[in-house]
Amino acid sequence: MTHHDSPPAAVSFPALGTTATLLTTKHRALADAETILLYELAAIDDACSRFRPDSELSRVNARAGTPVTVSALFAQALTVALRAAELTDGAVDPTVGQAVLAIGYDRTFAAIRPEDATPLPVARPATGWREVTWDPQARKLLLPRGTTLDLGATAKALAADRAAERAARATGGGVLVNLGGDLATAGPAPNGGWSVGVCDDHASTEPGPVVTVTSGALATSGTGVRTWRRAGRTVHHIVDPATGRSTAPHWRTATVAAATCVDANTASTAAIVLGPQAVDWLTRTGLPARLVHIDGTETRLGDWPQAPISGGHR
Amino acid sequence: MADPHTDSEPEGGSVQRREHGMRRVSTVTRWTVAAAAAGSAALGLAYTQLLPGTSATPAAAPATGGLPASDPACTQPAPAPTGAPTPVTRRESDDGDERAADGQGERASDDSEQGTAQVQPVAATCPSGTTAPGLNPPTQPPAPAQQAPQTRTGAS
Numbered sequence: 001m002t003h004h005d006s007p008p009a010a011v012s013f014p015a016l017g018t019t020a021t022l023l024t025t026k027h028r029a030l031a032d033a034e035t036i037l038l039y040e041l042a043a044i045d046d047a048c049s050r051f052r053p054d055s056e057l058s059r060v061n062a063r064a065g066t067p068v069t070v071s072a073l074f075a076q077a078l079t080v081a082l083r084a085a086e087l088t089d090g091a092v093d094p095t096v097g098q099a100v101l102a103i104g105y106d107r108t109f110a111a112i113r114p115e116d117a118t119p120l121p122v123a124r125p126a127t128g129w130r131e132v133t134w135d136p137q138a139r140k141l142l143l144p145r146g147t148t149l150d151l152g153a154t155a156k157a158l159a160a161d162r163a164a165e166r167a168a169r170a171t172g173g174g175v176l177v178n179l180g181g182d183l184a185t186a187g188p189a190p191n192g193g194w195s196v197g198v199c200d201d202h203a204s205t206e207p208g209p210v211v212t213v214t215s216g217a218l219a220t221s222g223t224g225v226r227t228w229r230r231a232g233r234t235v236h237h238i239v240d241p242a243t244g245r246s247t248a249p250h251w252r253t254a255t256v257a258a259a260t261c262v263d264a265n266t267a268s269t270a271a272i273v274l275g276p277q278a279v280d281w282l283t284r285t286g287l288p289a290r291l292v293h294i295d296g297t298e299t300r301l302g303d304w305p306q307a308p309i310s311g312g313h314r
Numbered sequence: 315m316a317d318p319h320t321d322s323e324p325e326g327g328s329v330q331r332r333e334h335g336m337r338r339v340s341t342v343t344r345w346t347v348a349a350a351a352a353g354s355a356a357l358g359l360a361y362t363q364l365l366p367g368t369s370a371t372p373a374a375a376p377a378t379g380g381l382p383a384s385d386p387a388c389t390q391p392a393p394a395p396t397g398a399p400t401p402v403t404r405r406e407s408d409d410g411d412e413r414a415a416d417g418q419g420e421r422a423s424d425d426s427e428q429g430t431a432q433v434q435p436v437a438a439t440c441p442s443g444t445t446a447p448g449l450n451p452p453t454q455p456p457a458p459a460q461q462a463p464q465t466r467t468g469a470s
Contacts, residue, residue, distance in 0.1 A: 007464070008464060010464070010465075018470040019470070021465050023464055023465060087448065087449055176464075176465065178465045178466075178467070180470030181466065181467045181468045181469060181470045182467075182470075183465065183467055192459075192461070193457065193459075194464060194465070195459050195461050195462065195463050195464045196456075196463055196464070196465055196466065196467055197463030197465070197466040197467070197468075198466070198467055198468070199466050199467070199468035200468055200469060201468045201469060201470070202466050202467060202468035202469065202470045203466075203468070203470070204466065204468055210458075210459045210460070210461065210462070210463045211456035211457060211458060211459055212456065212457045212458075212459040212461075213452065213454070213456050213457075214453075214454050215452055215453045215454055216451075216452030216453060216454070217452070218456070218467045219467065220467045220468050220469050221469055222468070222469025223469075224469060253468070253469060255467060257451070257452050257455060257456050258449055258450060258451060258452055259450035259451060259452050259453070260450065263449040263450050266449060267449050284448075285448050285449050285451075286448070286451055287449055287451050288451070288452070288455040288456055302451070302455065303451075303455030303456075304455065304456060305455075305456060305457060305458040
């Protein structure tokens with residue numbers, strides 16, 4: 001439903017190592033919606049940050065090999081991550097943490113040396129999500145010894161879903177939450193829908209295709225951001241769980257639309273990992289998707305708008 | 315006519331027969347108890363193998379990824395069963411009420427330190443026979459637009 005004629009109210013600020021943007025159709029509700037978003041961001045950071053030694057994730061990883069009981073939010077984040085692993089047949093696997101650390105992503109991206117001559121250690125494939133022992137009812141988790149979880153692929157998307165849903169419910173208006181390009185909507189969209197520029201880099205101001213969404217979510221994954229040089233080769237943050245190395249370059253960007261940001265992010269991340277197999281896989285999911293090859297050619301799948309639409313600001 | 319209750323000869327034979335009978339009853343009882351215990355153990359083992367969600371082999375038991383997303387009870391973490399031990403450490407916070415309501419005031423706690431039971435691998439929390447659904451598409455797919463973007467999606 002679209003009921004709102006004036007442009008949405010908006011606010012942006014740094015969060016989770018990226019940019020958070022909040023749009024609301026109810027201008028007077030912006031402050032309340034922002035409070036909810038800030039709360040959700042703090043909660044997900046407390047639970048799932050792998051850069052904070054005091055986060056719940058760090059505590060869980062430190063106790064690998066020992067049964068632990070986790071918080072409700074962590075349980076939800078883990079459940080979401082394991083579901084992503086199953087639905088992608090392990091292409092998006094939360095047990096990839098050790099491999100991510102091994103390629104040098106062991107600190108916030110801002111703290112990574114852009115040129116690191118240190119040789120890469122021998123690649124270690126992910127432990128494998130099937131080795132995780134998880135009882136969601138009792139929220140009891142047992143990681144195999146030596147396993148490090150990385151919930152980064154889905155936790156940010158989960159935060160967007162939660163914040164959008166809660167803010168829309170609290171304010172009664174339409175809400176869009178965008179966390180570094182992973183965006184979730186909830187409540188009634190503005191007239192004409194939410195207009196979203198589709199770029200390689202979420203922080204880019206370059207012109208590009210624009211689409212409107214009236215519900216659901218969009219997420220984009222890519223190999224052109226969060227890259228650095230390690231031992232003379234370019235590495236990036238998306239690791240193939242099967243090899244323990246940055247995924248081989250095939251797609252520059254994968255953008256997927258889904259009912260939730262978690263599903264969109266799961267599919268976009270899987271597309272990058274799957275490389276050329278992503279076309280068949282995405283086609284089977286039925287999700288609208290736009291893939292940009294490293295040579296710049298585009299592949300549009302599902303109900304993604306087929307005609308190249310310019311934003312009018314080119 | 316001899317009184318059977320006062321005749322010593324017949325009484326001594328009766329005691330021997332009674333003791334012999336008691337030994338036989340005792341032996342039969344022990345064998346019955348042993349057989350019942352063995353049968354119970356065998357049946358329990360058989361049911362452990364047959365019932366879903368109780369495999370003792372974590373690798374063979376998929377985690378919660380197979381939960382149907384369309385079932386909120388499967389995608390949302392279910393609360394601990396009533397009466398079940400939930401050893402959690404609650405964080406003190408000014409806004410503790412809201413966090414506690416969300417379960418976000420709780421942090422990972424080491425069960426081994428608190429003497430709670432080992433984690434039991436759980437294959438699924440949804441009815442057996444259900445399969446993992448696919449990723450859910452949006453109600454409406456993205457539509458082409460000519461207007462200026464209000465926000466942007468892109469890698470980060």
